[in-house]
Amino acid sequence: MNLKDYIESGLLESYMMGELSDEEMKEVDRLAARHPVIGQELEKIRKGILTYAEATGNRPHPDVLRAALKTLQDDQEDTQTGLSKLQDTSENRIKRFPVWYVAASVLLLVSIIFNLILFRKLRENREEIRSLTNQRTLLAEQVETASLKLDDAETRIAHFTNEDNIRVRMEGSEISPRSFAHVFWNKKTNAVFISVDNLPEPPHGHQYQLWAIKPGQSPIDAGIFDYNEQIQKLKVIKGDVMAFAVTLEKEGGTPHATVEKTYVKGFL
Amino acid sequence: MSPPTQNITKGNSVETDIVHYLKTRDKKALQLIFENYGPVLLNIILRIVKDRPMAQDTLQEVLIKIWKNGQSYKVENGSLFTWLTRVCRNAAIDKTRTKDYKLSEKFNTAIDLVNIAELAAHEEGTEQLYMRQMIDQLPSVQQKLIDLAYFQGYTQKEIAKFMKMPLGTVKTRIRLAIRNLRSII
Structure with a gap:
């Protein structure tokens, strides 16, 4: 693994932001244990944030710590006075009451201790259930993403194998040589589908638009589409189409194609 | 020891x-x-x-x-x-x-108003003032990004929406902001 790339990926900043899941954080910890440079980087980020907090006064209020310490102090005192009271009374009673009373007290004490142990165990279990629930949610999300991807892939295969479809591969133009996309034009229904294979993310406020080109006519609007959804149904186009092309247009599309912004184009 | x-x-x-x-x-x-x-x-x-x-x-x-x-x-x-x-x-x-x-x-809106008043009432010491000046060397967009991501509890996705920037840009700029912050302190 290239440590430099890893450090520059922004993942460590997200870690300190609290944006990673428990599992992802543990993965970072494992790597940090193996590569000290990652641990040092994390420390630098934390200290940067801390200095920023000092400078802007954007810190938790000091009362938060004070109040927490006071609560703990009070708890401790309560337990101590509680215990000494218990001792006093039991001593008095031992003098006044017969052996069975002592036995009952011992039993009670044992039962209290047993309850405390059970209570602690219960709390641990609850903690575990919570962490398992978190993991389950995460898995469910992953399954959902995977099944969406599968749906997309299946739709694509269906279009590729449909014998009624004319398939047109549109290759990247000079302004975007690596781009490509497919058009499926159904001979029976004349419906046009686009398969977005590789188009760059459009700049803010812009959208891609598909055009059908017929000989001797200006390009005919075949619909606007989202660059990040793979298969989309667009308009119905009839007649003597010789080519399809995609241009980048203002959001919402335009009636006249901006030809110099042609990203991909393909002939039938 | x-x-x-x-x-x-x-x-x-x-x-x-x-x-x-x-x-x-x-x-x-x-x-x-x-x-x-x-x-x-x-x-x-x-x-x-x-x-x-x-x-x-x-x-x-x-x-x-x-x-x-x-x-x-x-x-x-x-x-x-x-x-x-x-x-x-x-x-x-x-x-x-x-x-x-x-x-x-x-009642969240009401509480937000109280918060702003609380922040405004916050007084700064000399050392803090000095550090504040150092931090003011950061471009204001970068200060805003650090503030939202590390102090206001916003996710990078929310920040992207709020600041009208692509998510990738938000991530790169936060990283840059932290690096700049480290170089000035």
């Missing part, structure tokens, strides 16, 4: 010190956590509890929990920060289930 109490500048040994104090049941652990991790933990809580006073309450509960469960922390299971983050998230989720929180959600 016992480790020093104040160790904000001395490297990852802060984590070692805190773990040591937790194991030996010394309350200095809480003080060090508060000083060194307080702001980042509050931010993590704010991502869930969207109300600053309640988030501070939650942080207080977190400190108490840390003290009570400190011995359950194991270095093999991940870093101290990862453990602290988990405690914060659980406490924050618990908080959102309380009646108080549900009520407060309705």
